[in-house]
Amino acid sequence: LMPASTLNPEDAEGVDKARNLRERVLIIGFGRFAQVVSQPLLARDVDVSIIDMDVEMIQAAGNFGFKVYYGDGTRLDVLRASGAEKAETILVCVDKQADADKIVELVKAEFPLTKLFVRAYDRGHAIRLVQAGVEYQLRETFESALVFGYQVLIDLGFTHQQAEETIEDVRRRDEERLSIQMVEGITGGRSLMRGNIRTTRPEPYIKPHREGQALNEEAADALEEEEEREKTGA
Amino acid sequence: LMPASTLNPEDAEGVDKARNLRERVLIIGFGRFAQVVSQPLLARDVDVSIIDMDVEMIQAAGNFGFKVYYGDGTRLDVLRASGAEKAETILVCVDKQADADKIVELVKAEFPLTKLFVRAYDRGHAIRLVQAGVEYQLRETFESALVFGYQVLIDLGFTHQQAEETIEDVRRRDEERLSIQMVEGITGGRSLMRGNIRTTRPEPYIKPHREGQALNEEAADALEEEEEREKTGA
The missing domain is CATH 3.40.50.720 (NAD(P)-binding Rossmann-like Domain)
Incomplete structure (x- = not known):
């Protein structure tokens, strides 16, 4: 063609x-x-x-x-x-x-x-x-990724109610982060995102055992730039 | 960078x-x-x-x-x-x-x-x-597109119940089409997709006033190929 x-x-x-x-x-x-x-x-x-x-x-x-x-x-x-x-x-x-x-x-x-x-x-x-x-x-890809995450939780043994509550929590944090970003710019609200590096910082909504924190603005900015371009994954 | x-x-x-x-x-x-x-x-x-x-x-x-x-x-x-x-x-x-x-x-x-x-x-x-x-x-992009379509329906004045029923119907047809495609190949189940060319052909589930039909296998195949590559939109 x-x-x-x-x-x-x-x-x-x-x-x-x-x-x-x-x-x-x-x-x-x-x-x-x-x-x-x-x-x-x-x-x-x-x-x-x-x-x-x-x-x-x-x-x-x-x-x-x-x-x-x-x-x-x-x-x-x-x-x-x-x-x-x-x-x-x-x-x-x-x-x-x-x-x-x-x-x-x-x-x-x-x-x-x-x-x-x-x-x-x-x-x-x-x-x-x-x-x-x-x-x-x-x-x-946002809503598809949430559905995908929901299905992973179910497959790992969480109940439908647990999975639904978690997705709603993720959605709330995402919305809150977007709202903050509207005001503070793309680096705002980074702490609302959960990382996979263990910390003991408490968070609103659900309290998971591990929490990620965005440690500096440049890094968060760079991550957003990468996210925007979404270069080839592994 | x-x-x-x-x-x-x-x-x-x-x-x-x-x-x-x-x-x-x-x-x-x-x-x-x-x-x-x-x-x-x-x-x-x-x-x-x-x-x-x-x-x-x-x-x-x-x-x-x-x-x-x-x-x-x-x-x-x-x-x-x-x-x-x-x-x-x-x-x-x-x-x-x-x-x-x-x-x-x-x-x-x-x-x-x-x-x-x-x-x-x-x-x-x-x-x-x-x-x-x-x-x-x-x-x-599938689930995001369904949420997007739901929001359009709500904005056009349909009730939440109507919009939800419609999305479920679209989801059912999509699953059915995928099932048929597994057996018949990528061109299978084309009539489950609704086009914007008026016809009078009745359909399962909801009966809309207009229906699209895939008219031949080559065309459906070509559409799928295009869908796969998703070239630049207008």
Whole structure:
């Protein structure tokens, strides 16, 4: 298969540019994330327009029951042609942070009445999106990681109630940390994260036997930068 | 910051190679996903070893309350040094599918008593992992996308009960589609996915007003391939 960038959308069969779209919800970007997000909306008969820039995906999706229009959501003319002004909500589900940020910037400036729900990459991105004034953002792997952790706890022998309480505790700490980070910057609230180095420091909520502490701001900052890029794991 | 590959782990301060590790749970890869997964475990005082190949991340994490050892989990000697044989469970949380597959292959062959919980990239990867016999796998963006879709429904005016029922329906269909795919291959069960092209075809579970159908195998296959690579969204 050729890279999408080498295909001319004008020449590709079954590929139409976004034009005069006017549905209630506009989805920008139709990868792994949006393909799942679309399902509850379509189950409830919500009118949905979808745009993406990947010509081959658009062609394949067309044969899969999806009409996906060709369009670059980081362009104002494309947003306009995709019904961004009339839409109640735009779901920004692109996988590149910079593209999501650009779309958010354009929509906030040009179509301020349209709500923005945005797929975030990581904490740093989530904070930027909140500060940009989006109605909703969610880190793309966060909820999956919580479910995964829940399943590990169950497998290790914890009860469902124990696992549920623990996940809720982790979620509360995460939210609190994000709130602090909004004010203090990315290094704020580090002590809310639990490390695997034993300490005796007490913590709010549950009191585990071991606690991690962020020891200095530079280190925490560096960790966040790494988290943002998420280089190859081992 | 320098790319991790240019740093020699031998020379890097605070970076230790994995050696004689023997905790109950071994986490391989400590990016966005594992950082969250670790939290419920540490909250419950589960003994956790962590390995990763990113020297800078290891250093930053060290100042953040985490001891992360240096090691390439796709190597048998490293797995052995990391306690893969004695561990009850290995959490494979690397972000590259091929690395995850390699680790799974090694552990199944060399340490068959150790359980494997694996971060999956997409449906194709999830199917490979199930077929490889892992105890648990979860697509890294799947649960987040469901939560995101739930929040969109609530924002559009559906009740919490309606939204919950819809998410459960989507989850059931997804599981059913995966089950069919295990048998028929990646193109199986396509009609369980709802498209945004209006049709009148009835469906099981909820009956929405519109339904998508996958029209041919090649197209569905192509869509899956695209989904697997998830090229840049619009």
